[in-house]
Structure formats: structure tokens, C-alpha cells
Amino acid sequence: METKIIEHSKAAELFIKDEKRTDWHNETLWFVREKRDKAAFQIPDWELLRETASQIKNNVLSNMNQYLIDFEANAKNNGIIVHWAADADEHNKIVHSIMEKHGVSQMVKSKSMLTEECHLNEYLTEKGIDVIDSDLGERIVQLRKEAPSHIVLPAIHLKKADVSETFHKFLGTEKGNNDPKYLTEAARHHLRDTFLTRKIALTGVNFAIAETGEFVVCTNEGNADMGVHLADVHIACMGFEKIIPQRKHLAVFLRLLARSATGQPITTYSSHFKKPGEGKEIHLVIVDNGRSTQLGREDFRSSLKCIRCGACMNTCPVYRRSGGHSYHNAVAGPIGSILAPNLDMSKNADLPFASTLCGSCTNVCPVKIDIHVQLYKWRQKLVKEGYSPKSKTLMMKGMSAVLSNPVFFNLAGKMGRFVLEKMPGLVSNGLNPWYKQREMPAPPEESFREWYQKNSTASKDKNNEQ
Amino acid sequence: MSSKANILEKIKQNQPLSVSALPDLSFLGLENYENLDKYKTMLQSIGGDYVEVADYDGVIDFIKKNYNTEKRIITTLPELSQIASTNWTDDDPHSLKDVELTIVKAHFGVAENGSLWVTDDLMGQRIAVFIPQYLAIVVHKSNMVTTMHQAYNRIGNQEYKFGTFIAGPSKTADIEQSLVLGAHGARGLIVFLMD
Numbered sequence: 001m002e003t004k005i006i007e008h009s010k011a012a013e014l015f016i017k018d019e020k021r022t023d024w025h026n027e028t029l030w031f032v033r034e035k036r037d038k039a040a041f042q043i044p045d046w047e048l049l050r051e052t053a054s055q056i057k058n059n060v061l062s063n064m065n066q067y068l069i070d071f072e073a074n075a076k077n078n079g080i081i082v083h084w085a086a087d088a089d090e091h092n093k094i095v096h097s098i099m100e101k102h103g104v105s106q107m108v109k110s111k112s113m114l115t116e117e118c119h120l121n122e123y124l125t126e127k128g129i130d131v132i133d134s135d136l137g138e139r140i141v142q143l144r145k146e147a148p149s150h151i152v153l154p155a156i157h158l159k160k161a162d163v164s165e166t167f168h169k170f171l172g173t174e175k176g177n178n179d180p181k182y183l184t185e186a187a188r189h190h191l192r193d194t195f196l197t198r199k200i201a202l203t204g205v206n207f208a209i210a211e212t213g214e215f216v217v218c219t220n221e222g223n224a225d226m227g228v229h230l231a232d233v234h235i236a237c238m239g240f241e242k243i244i245p246q247r248k249h250l251a252v253f254l255r256l257l258a259r260s261a262t263g264q265p266i267t268t269y270s271s272h273f274k275k276p277g278e279g280k281e282i283h284l285v286i287v288d289n290g291r292s293t294q295l296g297r298e299d300f301r302s303s304l305k306c307i308r309c310g311a312c313m314n315t316c317p318v319y320r321r322s323g324g325h326s327y328h329n330a331v332a333g334p335i336g337s338i339l340a341p342n343l344d345m346s347k348n349a350d351l352p353f354a355s356t357l358c359g360s361c362t363n364v365c366p367v368k369i370d371i372h373v374q375l376y377k378w379r380q381k382l383v384k385e386g387y388s389p390k391s392k393t394l395m396m397k398g399m400s401a402v403l404s405n406p407v408f409f410n411l412a413g414k415m416g417r418f419v420l421e422k423m424p425g426l427v428s429n430g431l432n433p434w435y436k437q438r439e440m441p442a443p444p445e446e447s448f449r450e451w452y453q454k455n456s457t458a459s460k461d462k463n464n465e466q
Numbered sequence: 467m468s469s470k471a472n473i474l475e476k477i478k479q480n481q482p483l484s485v486s487a488l489p490d491l492s493f494l495g496l497e498n499y500e501n502l503d504k505y506k507t508m509l510q511s512i513g514g515d516y517v518e519v520a521d522y523d524g525v526i527d528f529i530k531k532n533y534n535t536e537k538r539i540i541t542t543l544p545e546l547s548q549i550a551s552t553n554w555t556d557d558d559p560h561s562l563k564d565v566e567l568t569i570v571k572a573h574f575g576v577a578e579n580g581s582l583w584v585t586d587d588l589m590g591q592r593i594a595v596f597i598p599q600y601l602a603i604v605v606h607k608s609n610m611v612t613t614m615h616q617a618y619n620r621i622g623n624q625e626y627k628f629g630t631f632i633a634g635p636s637k638t639a640d641i642e643q644s645l646v647l648g649a650h651g652a653r654g655l656i657v658f659l660m661d
Contacts, residue, residue: 028643045494055489062482065474072470082469136649139638153640160642180644191650196560222596222651229593230559240473247621248491251614254631255578265508265579266614266633267597269651275627279594288473294479380497 005328005347007389008354008456012322026320028156033314035263036364043255053252054368057305060243061295067210067243068286074213075284078275084286088118091237091287095120095202096127098283099234104199110136110217110224113151113203113308114237114287116330132194134223136187143170151322151331152261152310185443191223194254201227203240203285207253211246214274215284218257218267225271236273237285240292241304253307256366260309272369299377303338305367312361312371318354334361338374341382349387352378372396384458410449424451485617495615501577502659505610508580512634513647514655518607522546525604525658529567533600537566542590543604555590562591565598568652572632574609575657576617581633583617585626592628596636602631602653607659 006014016022040046060067072082085091091114099107107124109131115121121131132144137154139149143166148154155163160178167173173186203224207436208215215236217224228234244253258264276282279446295301313319313333329340329348334355340348352375361371382388388396402408419426420443427440467475490650506516520544531551533539540562541550546569554562570589572582582603589595611617617631636651647653 030538031643044497049494050496052489052491055486058486059488062485064481065478068474068477084468084473086469086472090469132649135640136638140640153643155640156643158642160644181646183641184638184646184649188648188650194565195650196563220636221638221649223649225596225630227595229591240477245488248618249613251618252491252494255614262639264512264633266576266581266631268512268633268636269582269630270633271628271630272626273628277586277627286473288469288476292473292476292480295477301480301482346571352492466561 003020006326007350008322008326008328009350009389011326011328012318012354015323015326016321016366018173022321024111024159025157025323029320032153032262033311033364036311036314037263039259039263039265043259049256050366050368053256053307053366054305056244056249057367058302060241060245061126061218061301061304063245064243064295067245068240071208071210071243072286074211075215077214078213080273080276080282080284081212083283085285085287085289088287091118091285092120092123094285095237096124096129097233098233099124099129099200102200102233104233106130106132106198107200107202107204108132108134108194108198108227108231110204110219110227111138111154112202112237113330114204114239114289115202116148117289118237118287120237132191132198133222134191134194134227135219136184136223137219139187139191141168143167147325147330149332150310150313151308157325168377169198178427191226195223195226196229198227199230200233200235201231202235202237203228203244205236206257207244207250208238208284209241209245209247209250210243214247214272215242216250216254216270218254218270220262220264220268222269225269228273229277232279233281233283234273234276235283235285237287240286240288241306251318257309258306260311260364260366265363290343294339297342300338300342300374301380303335303342303371303374305369306335306339307367309366311364311366315360315364317356317358317360322354327354334371334375335369338369338371338378345382345385345387349382349386350389351430352376352382353389353392374444392457413447413449417445417447470659491615495613497578497612499570499577499612501610501612502607503611504577505575505580509634509657510576510580512580513645514580514634514635514657516657516659518659518661520661522660523536524660525569525602528656528658529569529602530540533567538564539566539567539569540590540594540598541569542588542594543569543571554594557591559591559593559597562593562597565594567600567602568594568598568617569604570595572603572605572609574611574617574620575605576611576631578613580635581631583621583629583631585624587597587626589628595630596651598652600656601632601635602656604656604658604660607661 140155151155164178258267319333337351359372539550635655636649638649
């Protein structure tokens with residue numbers, strides 16, 4: 001699906017036009033951030049837990065090759081069929097070929113950001129496969145033909161009235177009934193029929209354990225398990241960075257994941273898939289899709305430590321006021337902005353600039369990724385390689401001409417002060433981005449340079465007198 | 467070269483040159499809870515509830531009083547055959563769609579988060595703990611661990627095909643962050659804390 005990409009700043013501008021809704025979005029996500037804080041503060045060793053998780057993930061990155069070899073061998077031993085996909089296209093083809101092999105044209109799917117990244121739904125739909133997303137939030141956005149706007153809370157951009165309208169249209173619920181309980185119940189009935197009739201179920205993977213060849217899928221709704229245990233074939237898709245060394249390391253990550261994501265002590269279900277049930281198949285697709293390239297970028301490789309909790313989005317002042325869709329990438333927010341340029345620098349050059357670099361993302365990250373530092377480094381890299389976003393390029397060129405020439409600089413300062421004082425209408429208008437949501441400052445009477453020249457001579461004279 | 471060989475080769479070239487050490491986990495999970503009390507508080511905070519019983523007769527009494535025994539109740543516990551059927555484990559999993567209540571046993575509970583560790587040998591069928599309208603789990607009071615670290619120490623190299631931590635009833639907050647119990651799995655979870 002080739003859609004025209006709107007730069008983050010432009011998309012954000014559209015988002016904040018509805019001021020009330022922007023405030024609501026901001027407050028809703030901050031509420032989730034506060035729940036995270038409350039849960040984290042209940043663990044006295046929270047910081048040690050984060051540090052430990054970070055060290056485990058550093059070990060994984062440095063020994064990735066061996067862990068993947070071990071994992072595959074152990075998973076095969078358990079009766080799991082393992083596939084490898086170099087990119088999104090190969091991933092999609094593998095999934096489709098499994099469906100073809102079983103002569104099945106319907107799939108039920110639980111949440112997998114990887115399949116969003118690979119645009120699997122679009123691919124399968126084109127091949128005539130009927131795909132139903134079973135996570136409630138994902139089902140809502142799927143019915144509306146939208147993408148998830150958040151990796152943990154896919155429909156966080158919608159109000160209950162929006163959901164009610166969508167369900168009325170597609171599931172025949174009462175018009176105007178906005179009760180979340182009523183709407184969830186309707187989805188429960190609708191999706192139960194789906195679970196009971198699908199032969200193939202696809203899930204994501206939260207953690208894959210090299211030592212045992214098992215993998216873990218976490219949900220609150222139970223939708224992954226409902227799909228998988230009623231189907232004949234379970235397809236699980238994972239980016240290779242989901243590997244962790246040993247079963248006991250799950251303790252660290254399961255303690256951190258839900259607390260960081262939603263403030264729960266653990267998700268309702270943390271299901272460990274080791275061997276297929278009798279007469280059933282488990283297929284596991286291990287995907288690269290640019291990850292091995294990112295592993296080679298020393299400045300950015302630690303982005304592969306991410307466990308997809310979404311804490312960096314909930315805390316981000318830019319995400320909260322621009323919405324997930326403004327990031328035009330499967331993973332939005334701060335972490336998405338350091339992952340996306342690796343996939344395509346030209347398409348995603350705007351994203352590392354969608355940040356105030358305040359560092360809040362880094363402070364909440366459960367695996368201690370230095371997200372804001374990487375955002376800053378991506379900016380340098382993108383500009384150096386000629387990918388800086390259009391809106392910035394012209395201004396930067398102008399600035400560099402002015403700043404590198406003292407005569408220009410002096411003149412520009414004088415002009416600026418003159419304009420601000422005598423013709424404020426020239427700058428206090430919608431054409432000047434700095435005037436948006438701000439008043440222009442009162443101009444100083446003279447520049448620092450002018451002041452210094454006057455006063456340094458005066459003080460010199462004074463010194464000489466003594 | 468196959469994709470597998472290509473990917474593994476590229477990873478080998480691009481991963482850091484020296485392997486960084488794995489951390490010591492022995493400094494974690496030193497919380498000092500009264501396990502059973504903490505378990506009860508956490509379970510209720512995540513939407514579950516508990517009943518303390520002396521033995522299986524206590525379970526039977528409670529179920530007779532609080533659930534509609536006309537509806538389909540299944541269990542893997544022979545001690546409960548008076549109130550629940552036990553001969554369903556080889557049935558087609560889809561045939562369990564009308565189950566009102568499933569009663570199974572857990573290996574142990576985890577105080578810090580209210581979860582229970584259940585493996586397929588205790589489930590009868592994997593779907594049995596997900597598909598019923600309500601779920602009841604029996605666990606011995608002595609089988610409580612403090613945190614997930616003790617949980618995995620206890621699991622150790624336990625052999626299972628499928629295992630899951632179950633923490634409360636199925637839930638969602640996907641509609642405007644309003645918490646609703648009973649998304650796709652059980653609408654309610656009652657834990658029988660047995661002496």
C-alpha cells in the first residue's frame with residue numbers, strides 16, 4: 001500500500017486543530033504514565049531491575065548469532081517448525097504459503113507489531129485471505145480502516161462515541177450507546193464466532209528463550225490463546241531481537257513489561273508455548289527486515305533492546321500532543337522515531353525531529369535505551385547524508401549563511417530588532433512558525449555586541465584611571 | 467545462500483565484537499512480603515477474588531451456592547466429580563464453547579502480582595482455561611512464592627508443552643481506558659486458597 005506520507009510537523013498541526021480533543025489525548029496518555037509510576041514505585045529494586053534487564057539485552061545483542069542458532073535447534077527439537085525471513089516480503093510470502101498449504105483462506109490474528117511493520121494484512125487481503133484482528137483495539141481500528149496509533153493501546157486516539165458509531169455500523173450495536181461495557185460485550189460475541197471458526201491463528205511473540213526453544217505471548221484479553229488453542233495451526237512471527245538467553249530471565253522482563261506499559265503488575269495471561277498440542281502445528285517465523293543493519297550501527301543498535309511496552313510514548317510531550325498516526329510508522333513515538341530511519345532514511349527523516357529531546361523517554365525505558373540521545377544522533381546523521389526534512393533544509397541553509405558571516409549576522413540582528421519594533425505585523429502573523437501559539441518577544445534596544453563594544457571601552461578607561 | 471544463512475552471517479558481522487556478561491539475578495526479588503496476604507491483596511486489585519477452604523468439600527459447597535450447577539461445569543480434579551464433569555479432555559476443543567465454569571489446579575501463586583502458574587497437564591485441554599465464562603483455580607496456601615524470580619526458580623527445568631501465568635479475569639481497557647472485565651477469556655476468576 002503506497003500512501004502519501006505527511007511530514008510529522010504537518011500531521012501534528014492537523015491533530016492539534018481540535019484543541020479539546022488534543023487536551024483529552026494528552027491527559028489520557030499522561031494517566032497511563034501515572035499508572036506506570038505507581039506500579040514502578042511499589043518495587044523497591046525497580047532501578048536495579050531496569051539495569052539488569054538492560055544488561056541481559058546487551059548480552060543478547062553481543063551474542064545474537066549463537067542464541068538464534070541455539071533457539072532454532074531447541075525449538076525444532078520441541079516440534080516447532082522454524083522459518084527465516086530476510087525482509088517483509090519474504091515474511092508475508094511464508095505466512096501465505098502456510099495458509100495455502102493448508103487450503104485455508106481465513107485467519108484470526110492477535111497483536112503483532114511486526115506484521116504491521118510488514119503490512120501483512122494488506123498482503124493477505126490482496127491474495128483473497130480474510131484476516132480478522134482479535135485484540136479489541138486492533139479490531140476497532142481495522143473496522144475503521146485505520147492503523148493502530150499506539151503499540152499497546154491501538155485505539156487510544158478514539159473516543160467511546162467513535163467506537164460506538166463504528167460498532168453500530170459494522171456489528172449492529174444500538175446507535176448512540178457509548179457504554180464501554182456494552183461495546184466490549186458486543187465485540188466478545190462477534191469475535192467468539194471468529195475464534196470458533198478459524199483453522200489458522202497468528203500471534204506475535206514477546207520473548208523467545210534460546211535455552212529452551214519456547215516462546216512467550218502476553219495478552220490481557222486472552223485473544224491470542226482463544227485463537228491459537230481453537231485453531232489447527234499457530235503461526236508466530238518475531239523480529240530476531242525478541243531472543244532472551246534463559247527461562248529465568250523471563251522473571252526480569254515479565255516484572256517490567258506490564259508495569260511499564262499499563263501499570264499492571266503482570267498481564268492477565270503470560271503464555272509459554274513450548275511444544276504443539278497433539279495433531280497441531282506451530283510455525284515460527286524469525287524476521288530480519290533491517291534489524292541486522294541496525295545491529296551494525298553502533299550508535300543505534302541498542303534500539304533493538306526494546307520490549308515494546310510503549311512507556312516512551314505515554315510520557316512523550318510530543319506524542320501526547322500529536323497522536324500516533326502523525327509518525328506514519330508501525331511503531332510511533334520516540335522508539336519508533338529511532339527505529340524508522342533505519343528502515344528508510346528518506347521516508348522517515350522527519351521523525352527524529354519530532355522530539356523536544358527532554359529525555360523523559362530514556363528515563364522511563366525499562367531496558368534503559370538512551371532514546372533521546374539516539375534521536376539527536378539520527379538528526380546529525382540524516383542531515384549529513386542529505387536526508388534532512390524539507391521544512392528544515394532551507395531554513396538551516398539560510399541560518400548557516402547568516403551565522404558564518406559576521407557582517408550578515410550584524411545586519412540580520414539590526415533588521416530583526418527594527419522589524420519587531422516598527423513593523424510587528426510583519427512577523428506577528430501566521431506565516432512565521434514562531435508566532436504560532438506564542439507572542440513575539442519585545443526587541444532589545446541594542447545587541448549584546450553593541451552593548452559590549454560600548455561598555456568594554458568604558459571599563460577599560462575605568463581600569464586605566466586606577 | 468538461504469535467508470537463514472544470510473541473516474545469521476550478517477548478524478555475526480554486525481554484532482558487538484566481545485560478548486558482554488550476563489548479570490547476576492541473585493540480588494533481585496528480595497521483597498519481604500507476607501506471601502499469602504500480599505497474594506490476596508494483589509488478586510483483588512486485578513479483578514480476581516478468593517475463598518479460603520479447608521478441603522475439596524469447601525470448594526463443592528461454594529460452587530453449589532454461587533454458580534448455576536444446571537449449566538456446564540468441567541474440571542480436571544476427580545475430587546470435584548460430584549459437581550463437574552471430568553470426561554471431556556479428549557473432546558474436540560470447540561465443543562467446550564458452552565462451558566460456564568472450569569475448575570483446575572495451579573502449581574503455585576505469585577504474591578507480587580496475583581498470578582497462578584498452570585501447565586497443560588493440569589488444564590485437561592489448553593483451551594479449557596480460556597473459553598469458559600468463569601474460571602476457578604485451586605491452589606494450596608503453602609504454594610505461594612514472593613516474586614517472579616522465585617517463580618522461575620521453582621519452575622526450573624520443569625517439562626511442559628504449554629504453561630501460562632493467569633492473573634485475574636480477562637480484561638481490556640481499549641475503549642477510552644475504561645476497564646472492562648471479560649474481554650475474550652473468563653469474565654471472572656475465583657481462587658480457592660486451600661489449607
